[in-house]
Amino acid sequence: MDTVLAITLGICLAASCGFRVFAPLLVTSIAANAGFLNISDNFAWLGGTPSLVAFAIASAVEMGAFYIPWLDHALDVIASPIAVIAGAILFAAVAFDLDPFVKWALAIVAGGGSAAVVQGGTMVTRGGSTVTTGGLANFIVSTFENIAAIVFPMLSLILPLLTFAALVALIVAMYVAGRRLLRQLTTA
Numbered sequence: 001m002d003t004v005l006a007i008t009l010g011i012c013l014a015a016s017c018g019f020r021v022f023a024p025l026l027v028t029s030i031a032a033n034a035g036f037l038n039i040s041d042n043f044a045w046l047g048g049t050p051s052l053v054a055f056a057i058a059s060a061v062e063m064g065a066f067y068i069p070w071l072d073h074a075l076d077v078i079a080s081p082i083a084v085i086a087g088a089i090l091f092a093a094v095a096f097d098l099d100p101f102v103k104w105a106l107a108i109v110a111g112g113g114s115a116a117v118v119q120g121g122t123m124v125t126r127g128g129s130t131v132t133t134g135g136l137a138n139f140i141v142s143t144f145e146n147i148a149a150i151v152f153p154m155l156s157l158i159l160p161l162l163t164f165a166a167l168v169a170l171i172v173a174m175y176v177a178g179r180r181l182l183r184q185l186t187t188a
Contacts, residue, residue, distance in 0.1 A: 018118025
């Protein structure tokens with residue numbers, strides 16, 4: 001059961017990187033620094049004070065930058081590969097009881113993949129918002145993403161299985177809403 005929880009936690013933390021790259025790293029750093037979360041020895045740097053400060057600054061800058069209308073789209077493009085890398089790192093950091101080959105295979109596929117799926121959902125949602133409102137409602141999307149980037153990793157640490165179910169439901173909702181908006185544009 002510990003392995004299942006570690007994998008679920010890794011997927012949830014990784015997927016959260018799809019909302020914002022640095023906020024899940026910050027939450028993980030705070031939890032590790034406080035002794036609330038055990039991470040692999042190879043990733044002990046995540047729980048260090050320099051990482052905590054760097055992730056706090058990067059999170060604040062990233063979250064604020066998504067409120068700038070033209071910059072939010074550019075950041076989505078840049079954030080996609082970085083979110084995948086951050087997701088793989090977070091997965092590998094918490095899945096320390098696995099064989100190294102299995103851990104890294106899952107980190108790349110499940111960790112990086114879940115971050116990519118969420119990042120794709122945010123891009124579809126933001127694209128739909130931009131096209132239907134001319135970007136005027138993008139601040140709502142940004143606010144939701146900022147909140148999700150903090151809340152989901154925190155919930156993952158406490159209730160990983162429930163958070164996983166909520167994350168799956170949220171991903172489906174983002175894709176459905178984004179596709180619906182885009183479909184309305186093509187038929188209008």
